[in-house]
Amino acid sequence: MHTLRCQGCGAAIAADSPAPYRCPNAGDGADHVVARALDPTGLEFPRAGDANPFVRYGALSLAHALARAKGLSDGDFDALVRDLDGEVARVWGRGFVETPCASNAALATALGVGAAWVKDETGNVSGSHKARHLMGLAILGAVHARVGIGAAGPGARLAIASCGNAALAAAVVAAAWKRPLDVFIPTDANPRVVERLGALGASIHVCTRTPGRAGDPCYHAFRDAVAGGALPFCC
Numbered sequence: 540m541h542t543l544r545c546q547g548c549g550a551a552i553a554a555d556s557p558a559p560y561r562c563p564n565a566g567d568g569a570d571h572v573v574a575r576a577l578d579p580t581g582l583e584f585p586r587a588g589d590a591n592p593f594v595r596y597g598a599l600s601l602a603h604a605l606a607r608a609k610g611l612s613d614g615d616f617d618a619l620v621r622d623l624d625g626e627v628a629r630v631w632g633r634g635f636v637e638t639p640c641a642s643n644a645a646l647a648t649a650l651g652v653g654a655a656w657v658k659d660e661t662g663n664v665s666g667s668h669k670a671r672h673l674m675g676l677a678i679l680g681a682v683h684a685r686v687g688i689g690a691a692g693p694g695a696r697l698a699i700a701s702c703g704n705a706a707l708a709a710a711v712v713a714a715a716w717k718r719p720l721d722v723f724i725p726t727d728a729n730p731r732v733v734e735r736l737g738a739l740g741a742s743i744h745v746c747t748r749t750p751g752r753a754g755d756p757c758y759h760a761f762r763d764a765v766a767g768g769a770l771p772f773c774c
């Protein structure tokens with residue numbers, strides 16, 4: 540099955556470890572980035588035709604591999620994805636579908652290149668590509684909750700540091716997944732985005748800079764929340 544491997548040191552991380560996944564060797568100053576390692580054995584070509592990309596490409600995901608390893612069927616996984624997507628549609632007005640990708644002659648001319656292709660994600664959930672990343676995390680978290688791994692159950696708190704479309708995407712998907720979300724934003728966040736975050740039920744924390752502490756105060760607050768048990772819900 541698909542597994543997890545650290546791209547920094549090569550360490551393997553069990554897919555049924557509780558979230559958040561972390562390399563056992565992290566903390567030595569190097570970048571220990573944990574990524575899915577695809578197992579091509581018996582992998583079917585993604586099912587063409589299904590409008591929901593998380594169903595169509597589900598077999599490529601760690602969430603699907605974990606679900607199958609824990610005794611769920613393909614149908615169970617698809618139903619889990621469709622239920623969650625239905626909740627996204629309830630929150631946002633529409634769920635995840637393939638977004639348009641087309642050549643744009645005017646853009647190519649303006650750029651002075653032979654051809655330019657545009658992937659238009661403005662019609663995607665929350666208006667950007669960010670929600671796709673959060674939906675992948677929510678599906679994985681929902682599988683964890685379903686098979687009893689770690690703390691992704693109904694009591695889980697999610698956290699993200701952002702001032703824009705990533706926070707909005709996280710708020711939509713967290714509302715769909717019915718998990719409380721803490722959003723750590725800077726003092727100059729766009730008021731329209733902040734208003735929408737509040738309307739979606741996110742808990743908003745405005746982070747001011749601490750004199751003498753270098754770095755993004757939102758990111759510090761996010762790390763503190765994760766250290767306190769929140770699940771990182773970011774992209």
Ligand SMILES: [Zn+2]
Pocket residue numbers: 545546547548549550562563564565570571572
């Ligand atoms: Zn590592």
